[in-house]
Amino acid sequence: MSSAASVCCQEVGLLDVRLSNGDTDLGVVIDSLNSYFCQIGPNHHILTGDVNSDVYKPESKAYTDLHCSYNSQNSIMIPTQICSATQTCIDHLFMNFDNF
Numbered sequence: 001m002s003s004a005a006s007v008c009c010q011e012v013g014l015l016d017v018r019l020s021n022g023d024t025d026l027g028v029v030i031d032s033l034n035s036y037f038c039q040i041g042p043n044h045h046i047l048t049g050d051v052n053s054d055v056y057k058p059e060s061k062a063y064t065d066l067h068c069s070y071n072s073q074n075s076i077m078i079p080t081q082i083c084s085a086t087q088t089c090i091d092h093l094f095m096n097f098d099n100f
Contacts, residue, residue, distance in 0.1 A: 017049035037070045047094040054088040072096040
């Protein structure tokens with residue numbers, strides 16, 4: 001018995017965002033990402049990194065809304081930092097395609 005596989009190659013933009021401690025101006029990050037997304041257009045993209053923003057908090061709504069506006073969703077659904085009193089998701093992996 002034989003089987004055939006089809007492989008499809010697509011160009012994917014990869015962006016890794018890292019902020020130093022204390023450089024957490026989320027508005028600047030959002031503006032920069034919006035410019036990046038406007039430049040690449042509707043192409044597939046992956047954004048990974050640590051922007052020191054907890055996507056569970058309301059303060060991050062503009063950040064997550066930006067990704068949603070480009071059909072991008074965070075693939076990390078569990079807390080990435082767990083302490084005795086808090087659980088946060090500050091590490092992100094946003095993609096605008098699901099057949100990864």
